[in-house]
Amino acid sequence: MxxxxxxxxxxxxxxxxxxxxxxxxxxxxxxxxxxxxxxxxxxxxPAAEVGALVGELLRDDATALQYGSTAGDPELRKLTLDRVCAQDGIAPGAALAADDVVVTNGSQQLLYLLSEVLCDAGDIVLVEDPTYFVYLGICEALGIDATPVRMEPDGIALDDLQRTLQRLKDSGALGRLKFVYLVTYFQNPTGWTTSFEKKREALAILRHYEAAAGHPLFVLEDAGYRDLRFAGPDTPSLKSLDAANERVAYSNTYTKPFATGIKVGYGVLPRPLVRHVLRSKGNHDFGSANFNQRLIALALRSGVYDRHxxxxxxxxxxxxxxxxxxxxxxxxxxxxxxxxxxxxxxxxxxxxxxxxxxxxxxxxxxxxxxxxxxxxxxxxxxxxxxxxxxxxxxxxxxxxxxxxxxxxxxxxxxxxxxxxx
Amino acid sequence: MxxxxxxxxxxxxxxxxxxxxxxxxxxxxxxxxxxxxxxxxxxxxPAAEVGALVGELLRDDATALQYGSTAGDPELRKLTLDRVCAQDGIAPGAALAADDVVVTNGSQQLLYLLSEVLCDAGDIVLVEDPTYFVYLGICEALGIDATPVRMEPDGIALDDLQRTLQRLKDSGALGRLKFVYLVTYFQNPTGWTTSFEKKREALAILRHYEAAAGHPLFVLEDAGYRDLRFAGPDTPSLKSLDAANERVAYSNTYTKPFATGIKVGYGVLPRPLVRHVLRSKGNHDFGSANFNQRLIALALRSGVYDRHxxxxxxxxxxxxxxxxxxxxxxxxxxxxxxxxxxxxxxxxxxxxxxxxxxxxxxxxxxxxxxxxxxxxxxxxxxxxxxxxxxxxxxxxxxxxxxxxxxxxxxxxxxxxxxxxx
Incomplete structure (x- = not known):
């Protein structure tokens, strides 16, 4: 056709x-x-659990069936901040607050919104090689030059990251690089997890090239599989290395580990990007379904989620x-x-x-x-x-x-x- | 800032x-x-109704909690086609089938997807004057030149539509016109409804200018308030005048008249646009929450929706x-x-x-x-x-x-x- x-x-x-x-x-x-x-x-x-949660959610109060806001349910944003901080052993504070959380239609929507807000056609995003193939579709649609960096069982190859950045700098293309997209936990498709040391090093390498780029070089950390860990210790996120909340956009989903049909994801975003992502989200759908968000907030608050x-x-x-x-x-x-x-x-x-x-x-x-x-x-x-x-x-x-x-x-x-x- | x-x-x-x-x-x-x-x-x-529906939905089958597809739940798409056809007194057929229905995050997402798929920055969309202000935000973001056509209590002024099209033709800009956005039922913000006669005339006027435009001139019919009618007769849609399913993208929502927090909208699209809207939707979120769609499908099938x-x-x-x-x-x-x-x-x-x-x-x-x-x-x-x-x-x-x-x-x-x- x-x-x-x-x-x-x-x-x-x-x-x-x-x-x-x-x-x-x-x-x-x-x-x-x-x-x-x-x-x-x-x-x-969790069919029985969701049924019971909905009963509880609607028992005395129908407002979960009313519109919410573009950024998302305030309780869910607060619970999300607390949860991410607890997982990473960091504390909320002036630089990292519930206002930096945006609730999305699964984490996929966050990937799209962030890419749309940062990239014009011809801009560059570094991706793992191999990477999540649906993200390559986003790049294709937006005209983003998805530039591969070799993937190893403990995360991207730092020497290849360095070499790629230097090559972009040498060719005058570094100003078009906007961010690096990393699937840091049990990566799709390899199942590989990025080590904490590599996260720290990658951020340092990116910082080094910012002056030549002329703007911040962000990381979009896709942690969508983080909570599907069934053995071994958790690894702190890239976000945990971004105390000033200025470089790492962290995305995850509540529903991949719980019930994908409910589809509630989120981003924890560098402060300067929040309002721009929200403007775009407002145009896309002015907010994800409030019912689903209130349901997940209740699942978190009641302990049902963590017991699942x-x-x-x-x-x-x-x-x-x-x-x-x-x-x-x-x-x-x-x-x-x-x-x-x-x-x-x-x-x-x-x-x-x-x-x-x-x-x-x-x-x-x-x-x-x-x-x-x-x-x-x-x-x-x-x-x-x-x-x-x-x-x-x-x-x-x-x-x-x-x-x-x-x-x-x-x-x-x-x-x-x-x-x- | x-x-x-x-x-x-x-x-x-x-x-x-x-x-x-x-x-x-x-x-x-x-x-x-x-x-x-x-x-x-x-x-x-409908708090009690939704609670009961969820109970029924999950009683014997948890698959509503699993991912769905990008286009949407097959039963909901079929029910939607039947419903739109019944409202409009038309029949499904080779030109208009369930495959032409796309389920979206409220009808808002359909407005965004269609605009994104048809318009580059600098392209033109005709809008009612006044129009739904959130749509103007989409135009601003996408760089679309939203060109106003005077609104009257029975729909856009046909003389102004004609004049505007002629002006675009004379100035050589008609090739940049992609579609006309009409909120045809109890319009936001005026509350006015477009008469059937005006719908017919508007389509004829647009057809007249297609040769000069060099491509189809579509209509995006936003029927989001159609089912919030509390007196008087219904008016058939523009879609009812598009038997070949080639010019009118019809959008509506199930949840504005039911429970906005559940947020399920849809578009019935001209066949040549379906795959392109789906590609874009796939990048945005690869499908709306399956749970919400299955819930609405059950509400429709069981009669709960129509009783509400x-x-x-x-x-x-x-x-x-x-x-x-x-x-x-x-x-x-x-x-x-x-x-x-x-x-x-x-x-x-x-x-x-x-x-x-x-x-x-x-x-x-x-x-x-x-x-x-x-x-x-x-x-x-x-x-x-x-x-x-x-x-x-x-x-x-x-x-x-x-x-x-x-x-x-x-x-x-x-x-x-x-x-x-």
Whole structure:
């Protein structure tokens, strides 16, 4: 289908997201085992808890059914600030207050709003290589040059960050760099978590280049998987290193660990950006659904939310162990992957000669075997500096019925072996 | 506060919305009687109904708490198509199907998405004069030239529409015109409804100029107040005149007449625009909260929604009668207004010498008397062709506690008389 000439440049830049055809494949083949969807675990959804919360929420007071404000429910913003501070071992204060919290339609909307408010077409955002592929769609639509920085199991490669910044400086492009987008916990797609040391170093490196950029170089920290941690210690956020609240935009979601259908996310933003994000949010929808926000605030205040987390985490731990065990059992020895202690994904890397892309033999054979995965190349930004790696796959243990995980991996392992691995 | 130089042009074009300072005034003076807010009626919010619906929704099936799709819940899209067709006395068919329905975060998000997908900075949208002031904020942010067409009690002035189009054609600007934005039912701010004859004529006039424009000239029909009709017959939509589904984007909301806190709106879109709006929606938030959509679908399917409408409408009729009676009793005879049979607003016009603007004596005296209204000049697009009229005010009978409506109008009437009217 051709793109009409009268559309905006934003619309003409945009293409159908990968998720569209992945979903279409799923719908066309209902018996497919999908290891592709980033869906969350249906088996631990808190149906009874939500029902009870709604009853309590509406018992004496219908105002949760009334409009809220653009920035979000005041109680939820306050609880969010307290929660982020408690997780990070920092204290609210003059520089970091509930007014710096903006409630959004999932954390995805915060990614869009921040990008829209900071970037014109032609501006640059540094992204992890690989990165969250839906964010690459935002960059495409807004005309942002998403410039990849190599990803390692403990976060972006600092030498590549340094080199990339220097290259931008040398070519006179540093003024167009607006921020770095980092998915710092159990990253989508790799499952890797950025170490605290790398967070500190990355901020320092960015600071060093600010004079040459002529403006602050922000970090957008996407912590959307932080609370899906089922083992090991938590890592403090980049926000915890930004005591003056002037460089790090921190985003997270309440509903990925609780009930994705309720869709309440938030950003904790550097003070100078708050009003601009709010203006944009006002134009987009003048505020997220008040009902959902009041519901989440009540879930937090009542303890229901925190009591749910360990159940959800235990569910993911079981699914992850099932998938990890199946990978060891059925995947050929040439496939390599990291263990993960949170999130939704494994990211097996195959020998460089393998092609997992959607137009390659492995993907086709997997479909024929009734298994769907996310081809890894979708998660790499286009770049003139390297070809997109085509030898990875994103496998989700989040939404697949747990009984199908082993069967799906077994079939996929057989496909890989049949393709000569 | 100055605007940082590193923001995007979108952010630098944007200003704080009027609603921000109106809300701030309300918060600063909690005893203020606000006739300004476009809030809906707290007294008829369906708290018990929503509680029961949630119980039913989650009883045997938790999937309402799982992610949905970008376009929206399939059942809700189907019910929406059927409902719009039934209201308009038309039939679904090959040209108009559930796939043309997109569910959004209130109808506001549809306004933003459509504008973003069709317009670059410098493009033109024709708007009613006066129009919905939040839409003017979208135009400001996107750099759209919102060009006013005179509004009359039965819809836009066709002679002015014709003249405006001819002027754009003569000046070579017609190629930059993308669509006409019409609030066709109980318009915000005037309360006026566009007649069916005017809808037909407006479409014909637009068609006439398409060859010169070089592309389709769309209409964005905002029917957000259609179901807040408490007397008189319904009017078929512009969509009913677009049998081929190729020119009219129709938007409405389920939650303004039901529970604004749940915030579910939709668009019924010309086929060629659907995929582009969906791509943009995918980037914004990859779908509205599934829980809210499933809740509204159940409210529709079960009849709860339709049983609520007459209660809600009766509530607004009482409020409207209270405000209308008070206006007659307390406002000076020089003030003129139209009766309305739906929506939330009266729009009194004062003699041309009066200044209702936020920096004028009347607004200040009203605040001193403890009453807030929306200054009418906020609802007029900036234009070199006429000064903004400053002699109107938007008075809402929607959200004010009904006991305060008469008191508010009485005080406002006294202010007008004290200012020499």
């Amino acid at each position: 051709s793109t009409p000439h009268y559309l905006s440049s934003l619309a003409r830049r945009s293409s159908d997201p990968a998720i569209s055809w992945l979903m279409k494949l799923t719908l066309d083949q209902p018996h497919l085992i999908s290891l592709a969807a980033g869906f969350t675990d249906n088996e631990t959804l 987390l360990p159940k959800m985490q235990a569910g993911y731990r079981r699914r992850k162990e099932r998938m990890g065990g199946a990978l060891t059992k059925y995947f050929p020895p040439a496939a390599k992957w990291q263990e993960t202690s949170g999130g939704l994904y494994f990211w097996p890397e195959l020998p460089a000669s393998c092609n997992t892309s959607h137009d390659g033999a492995i993907f086709r054979a997997a479909l024929d075997a009734g298994v769907l995965y996310v081809p890894g190349d979708l998660c790499f930004a286009p770049s003139p500096l390297r070809p997109k790696p085509k030898n990875c796959m994103r496998l989700s243990f989040g939404g697949t019925p747990s009984a199908q995980i082993e069967e799906g991996i077994q079939r996929l392992g057989a496909v890989l072996r049949s393709q000569g691995m | 100055s605007t940082p130089h590193y923001l995007s042009s979108l952010a630098r074009r944007s200003s704080d919305p009027a609603i921000s300072w109106l809300m701030k005034l309300t918060l600063d003076q909690p005893h203020l009687i606000s006739l300004a807010a476009g809030f809906t009626d707290n007294e008829t919010l 409408l007459p209660k809600m409408q009766a509530g607004y009729r009482r409020r409207k009668e209270r405000m209308g009676g008070a206006l007659t009793k307390y406002f000076p005879p020089a003030a003129k207004w139209q009766e309305t049979s739906g929506g939330l607003y009266f729009w009194p016009e004062l003699p041309a010498s009066c200044n209702t603007s936020h920096d004028g004596a009347i607004f200040r005296a009203a605040l001193d008397a403890g009453v807030l209204y929306v200054p009418g000049d906020l609802c007029f697009a900036p234009s070199p062709l006429r000064p903004k009229p400053k002699n109107c005010m938007r008075l809402s009978f929607g959200g004010t506690p009904s006991a305060q409506i008469e008191e508010g109008i009485q005080r406002l009437g006294a202010v007008l008389r004290s200012q020499g009217m």
